[in-house]
Amino acid sequence: MTDEARLGSEATAQADKPLLQVDAAVKRFGGFTAVDHLSLDIRTGEFFALLGPSGCGKTTLLRMLGGFETPDGGRILLDGQDISGVPPHRRPVNMMFQNYALFPHLSVRDNIAFGLRRAGMPRADIEARVAEMVALVSLEGMEKRKPEQLSGGQRQRVALARALARRPRLLLLDEPMAALDKKLRENTQAELMRLQRQLGMTFIIVTHDQEEAMMMADRIGVMNAGRLQQVATPRELYEVPNSRWIAEFVGGINIIDGAVESSGGGRITVATQAAGSVTVATPLQALTTDQVCVAIRPEKIRLSSGEAAPDAGDAAGTNRVEGVIAGVSYLGGQTRYQVRLDRGALLHASVANTVRREAEAFDTAQRVVACFAPDDCMVLDR
Secondary structure (H helix, E strand, O other), rough: HHHHHHHHHHHHHHHHOOOEEEEEEEEEEOOEEEEEEEEEOOOOOOOOEEOOOOOOOOOHHHHHHHOOOOOOOEEEEOOOOOOOOHHHHOEEEEEOOOOOOOOOOOOOOHHHHOOOOOOOOOOHHHHHHHHHHHHOOOOOOOOOOOHHHOOOOHHHHHHHHHHHOOOOOEEEEEEEOOOOOHHHHHHHHHHHHHHHHOOOEEEEEEEEOOOHHHOOEEEEEEEEEEEEEEEEEEHHHHOOOHHHHHHOOOOOOOOOOOEEEEEEOOEEEEOOOOOEEEEEOOOOEEEEEEEEEEEOOHHHHHEEOOOOOOOOOOOOOOOEEEEEEEEEEEEEOEEEEEEEOOOOOEEEEEOOOOOOOOOOOOOOOOOOEEEEHHHEHHHHHH
């Protein structure tokens, strides 16, 4: 290998090396295990989301990364160095808390400058850095205000500027938008994504909001009972869940229990009591039993009136089941239908409202045909 090729190979390996490595981390509180032998790699410049139900351990993990909790086992490596026992103020890591934790007696300028002063930065450099942060989060003209004189969104931006001021290698965000209204939340999400791309910094956000995680993150780690259940991109997590639990937790889904009847030609036929025989594409994950479930996302189901013939363009093997509309929910951009099938299953279908007229809408008690392709279904172990 030439020197040029060797240097190129070493540079590639360095670029692929994770910035943060969590190695079999454990955290217990008395007899309760909040984080259970959890391992995770996070890349430089990545926007990573920790998602999970309340009490799953995601905030405890974040606090361990920030140095506010000490692991009872395992290691936390940053750039290959074990920081498990390093106190928060000595880590190149900053954390933005859910309640922002601003000092009420300090101005916007002094809140942002607080950590810089503690670090002993020269006064001129502090002034320059504070001015940079104020401009970055669009707070010009508000430098002398106290937190009580700011809106919730403005207080959040002060907290963000303070967290960014020391230019940490890693920024931790603990449900930073939980207290914001929907419109402000959406604006702030877009602003955080812009800042993360602009700064090239690694962000880790804890959230219980699935839409927030799906919109913002490059990858998502879904936790339950102190363990990671799956780490994947938003699309992979939604379209290729690795278990029934993940499929049910992430987004809306229809689950129909059954048993494998036959397989071949890239297809599996599943016999179900509630919907008859369903043809499904061969799963990416190996099944461990014939007792399975069929999973279908609501937007994958197409509805037509009960008298209509299947579309001429339907692929061979398209599943067709019949029933009646049991419920209708109009949500503006889409309408959600509950369809009670003749065999008993209740399917949820989501239809995009692409036109203003109601000619294509369905009414309660109307008979319909629900169609879904084998490639749009998933088959998972029960």
